[in-house]
């Protein structure tokens with residue numbers, strides 16, 4: 001599997017990887033001028049030891065290369081993870097095709113605990129909120145098109161578009177950087193919509209770097 005579609009829209013696609021669990025091992029073993037050719041039990045223990053004791057630099061070497069499509073309000077949070085990542089994003093200065101919009105199915109209730117963000121339950125008038133939301137989005141899309149039709153430059157017209165619009169980007173990051181991102185964004189305090197993307201990352205990365213990933217994410221002792 002290399003592409004996971006997110007339930008309510010968007011996707012995470014793993015395009016390429018560099019390295020394997022052995023890359024981590026050999027980055028660490030170079031300290032003693034040693035090298036493993038096949039991952040053995042001692043190597044697995046070493047990976048667990050490194051992760052548990054925060055010896056992170058061997059995990060900087062494996063790289064993952066993704067194409068991701070997510071709503072802009074999620075990307076705003078995602079892009080806060082900066083160290084160990086490179087990103088290039090579609091630009092609405094140059095692209096003026098009709099934007100795709102993320103439409104929530106459930107309008108979750110506000111939680112009285114501010115840090116929690118929302119409850120898991122929807123507001124009573126969910127359907128009404130859906131209609132209200134769609135109306136506002138459509139108005140924004142129509143205005144965008146009207147501006148373009150009036151020869152307004154896309155770089156100005158785009159400012160009327162909502163945060164729920166999808167964006168796409170190419171992202172490359174180290175195994176270590178993705179572990180930090182997932183640790184933060186799989187936390188129940190993170191917004192559900194970003195958790196969904198982090199879960200997709202988790203599955204795709206675990207498949208390629210099973211020992212290192214479990215060691216980094218679960219800090220399993222050796």
Ligand SMILES: Cc1cc2nc3c(=O)[nH]c(=O)nc-3n(C[C@H](O)[C@H](O)[C@H](O)COP(=O)(O)OP(=O)(O)OC[C@H]3O[C@@H](n4cnc5c(N)ncnc54)[C@H](O)[C@@H]3O)c2cc1C
Nearest residue numbers: 077079080081082083084177180181184185187189190191
């Ligand atoms: C649940 C949740 C809620 C959040 N709420 C908010 C919010 O309300 N407002 C808000 O602005 N952000 C918020 N954030 C974003 C958060 O503050 C971080 O910007 C984001 O999680 C990225 O963290 P990171 O450690 O991956 O950062 P990266 O920028 O990728 O940095 C990685 C690591 O490098 C080191 N580092 C990076 N820059 C520096 C530096 N300048 N000096 C020293 N060390 C550095 C740190 O150890 C850091 O952990 C929230 C994040 C989460 C997960």
